[in-house]
Amino acid sequence: MTIREIDSQEQPTPDGHLQFVEVGDYTFETGGYLPNVKLAFETWGTLNADASNAVLLLHALTGDTHVARGESAEPGWWDQLVGPGGIVDTDHYFVVAPNMIGSCYGSTGPASIAPDGRPWGSRFPFTTIRDSVNLELRLAEKLGITKFYAVLGGSMGGARALEWAVTAPEKVNHCVVVAACAKSTAEQIAFAQAQTAAIRLDPQYRSGDYYDAASSPSAGLGIARRIAHVTYRSEMELEARFSRQNQHEENPFSGETLAHTRGRYAVESYLDHQANKLVDRFDANSYVVLTEALMSHDVGRSRGGVEAALNSADDVHFVVAAVNSDRLYWPAQSDEIVNHVSHGDGVFIIDSPIGHDGFLTDIHQLGPVLNEQVFSASKAPQGN
Ligand SMILES: CC(=O)SCCNC(=O)CCNC(=O)[C@H](O)C(C)(C)COP(=O)(O)OP(=O)(O)OC[C@H]1O[C@@H](n2cnc3c(N)ncnc32)[C@H](O)[C@@H]1OP(=O)(O)O
Ligand SMILES: N[C@@H](CCO)C(=O)O
Numbered sequence: 001m002t003i004r005e006i007d008s009q010e011q012p013t014p015d016g017h018l019q020f021v022e023v024g025d026y027t028f029e030t031g032g033y034l035p036n037v038k039l040a041f042e043t044w045g046t047l048n049a050d051a052s053n054a055v056l057l058l059h060a061l062t063g064d065t066h067v068a069r070g071e072s073a074e075p076g077w078w079d080q081l082v083g084p085g086g087i088v089d090t091d092h093y094f095v096v097a098p099n100m101i102g103s104c105y106g107s108t109g110p111a112s113i114a115p116d117g118r119p120w121g122s123r124f125p126f127t128t129i130r131d132s133v134n135l136e137l138r139l140a141e142k143l144g145i146t147k148f149y150a151v152l153g154g155s156m157g158g159a160r161a162l163e164w165a166v167t168a169p170e171k172v173n174h175c176v177v178v179a180a181c182a183k184s185t186a187e188q189i190a191f192a193q194a195q196t197a198a199i200r201l202d203p204q205y206r207s208g209d210y211y212d213a214a215s216s217p218s219a220g221l222g223i224a225r226r227i228a229h230v231t232y233r234s235e236m237e238l239e240a241r242f243s244r245q246n247q248h249e250e251n252p253f254s255g256e257t258l259a260h261t262r263g264r265y266a267v268e269s270y271l272d273h274q275a276n277k278l279v280d281r282f283d284a285n286s287y288v289v290l291t292e293a294l295m296s297h298d299v300g301r302s303r304g305g306v307e308a309a310l311n312s313a314d315d316v317h318f319v320v321a322a323v324n325s326d327r328l329y330w331p332a333q334s335d336e337i338v339n340h341v342s343h344g345d346g347v348f349i350i351d352s353p354i355g356h357d358g359f360l361t362d363i364h365q366l367g368p369v370l371n372e373q374v375f376s377a378s379k380a381p382q383g384n
Contacts, residue, residue, distance in 0.1 A: 013043065014072075015042075015043065015068075015070030015071050016044060016069055016070020016071055016074075016076065017070070017071070018040055018041075018065060020038055021039055021142050022037070023037050023039055023135055023138035024036070024037065025037070026131075026134070026135060028125040028127060028128070030125075031125075032126055033125065037107075038106075038112075039099065039101070039106075039107045039138075040107045041065055041097060041098040042065040042066060042070070042097050044068055044070050044082065044083075044090040045090040045093055046094055047094040047144065048381070053092065053093050053380075054093070054147075054148050055094065055095045056097075056136070056140075056148045056152070056161075056164070057078065057088075057096070058151070058156075058157035058158075058160040059100065060154055060155035061291065062278060063157065064099060064103070064106075065098065065105060067097045068082035069083060077360060080367070081363055081367060087370050087371055088375060093149065096140075096143065096145070100132045101131060101135050102124065102127045102289035103286050104282060109124070109283065109285070110285035118212075119209075119212075121209040121210070122208035124208070124285065124289060126292065128293055128297075129160055129163045129296060130167060130296075131293070132163075133160060133167045136164070137168060147173060148171060149173050150175070150375075152175075152176035153177065154179050154359035155180060155356065156180075156290065156297075158177040158178050158359075161176060162175065162299055163299055165313045166303070166309045166313050169315055172313075175313070175319070176318075176374065178366065179323050179326055179334075179359035180329055181329055181333035181336070182306040182337050183300060184296070188295070188328065189295045191227065192292075192295045194224075195223075195228055196224070196287075196291050196292060198224045199220035200220070200288065201220065202219050204216055204217040204218070205217040210284075218284075221279050221287055222279050224291075226274065229271060229275075231327065232328065232355060232356045232357045233354060233355045233357060234326075234353060237353050240353070242270065244265065246265060247263065249263075250263030250264050306336070311340060313341065313342075314341075314343075317373070318338065318343060319344065320344055320347050321366050321369070322350065323354070323355065324349050324351055325355045326358065331347060352365075
């Protein structure tokens with residue numbers, strides 16, 4: 001359904017419900033091409049007459065458009081921040097959350113059907129974070145938004161938010177970057193490569209053309225999630241929660257030889273659970289596309305480096321936050337961002353033992369800072 005079709009119904013879409021818009025044909029940064037790209041998104045609140053109250057919220061790697069509950073019963077991933085009367089007050093702001101190109105939560109992705117009637121599969125273009133921003137710029141235009149009051153995101157959503165501020169600084173007032181960096185580091189690329197290799201080397205992957213097959217690369221996707229999930233949590237948290245405990249009655253010493261399946265430690269069972277949950281809800285090709293997009297992340301690429309790129313966003317006000325126990329996106333990488341932007345008051349530290357996932361579980365800690373620096377009544381847009 002396009003925006004025009006939604007308009008023609010003459011009734012607003014309820015808050016927190018999936019909508020779609022066609023944003024046209026698109027040639028990707030490295031040359032791939034897709035006709036008729038569709039983006040899925042959700043909205044909360046109402047766009048005011050001068051379109052000055054729009055807020056863009058950008059999800060992480062396996063996230064989706066459902067940032068906040070709205071009129072749906074389903075909890076949102078940033079309910080702690082977004083909702084009526086919340087820090088991002090949907091009684092006052094018009095919040096838009098798009099699903100990233102290549103994902104499996106509504107936007108055109110590898111499982112979408114190509115004009116020849118087959119899923120795109122292995123033919124899906126290599127996608128960069130910059131491609132996602134270019135397409136979301138078209139979404140903004142379709143919605144009648146010329147400038148976002150604020151653009152916010154965590155993890156890959158933070159990379160997307162930063163790229164928004166550098167690609168289109170004239171369209172971003174405040175930019176909030178949580179648990180992210182200016183360019184993916186060697187270690188982040190290395191963790192990511194182990195994950196994509198687990199999927200690509202699964203015999204069920206078939207180079208990405210598995211949609212019509214009897215089986216999909218769930219083993220590879222599960223291993224990818226296990227690797228990733230360890231990077232999302234801290235050593236301290238895993239030790240405190242699981243230590244060397246056995247999983248219930250299971251005995252990790254029960255196997256005499258490699259041929260015996262031994263019992264599991266509790267932390268193994270935990271990782272199995274996280275893997276199974278992702279396999280049940282996510283597409284392996286989308287995982288590869290988005291992971292490689294995150295590997296590509298470098299706001300300084302073809303712009304004279306990170307410093308020059310961040311300097312160029314000199315009218316944007318930045319709020320940058322990091323989780324103190326994050327071993328994937330180290331707080332020092334957030335320092336690099338604030339060191340090179342013109343407007344930003346240092347790095348706000350989210351104090352959490354969890355690690356990277358603290359950007360989800362402990363995001364309420366950022367509330368007072370966002371309230372003071374971005375969303376307070378004195379700073380908020382006055383238009384109606
Ligand atoms: C911005 C975005 O959109 S990102 C996308 C957000 N969503 C996700 O990331 C989805 C995946 N979810 C998660 O990673 C986490 O649930 C978070 C980060 C959202 C929250 O983390 P926490 O509340 O700390 O959850 P935690 O990591 O402890 O996982 C709890 C789960 O592990 C299970 N678990 C705990 N111990 C064990 C064990 N020994 N064996 C098996 N399972 C276990 C729990 O039963 C629980 O299961 P459930 O999720 O099915 O209810
Ligand atoms: N739990 C998050 C972590 C990545 O930032 C996700 O799955 O997207």
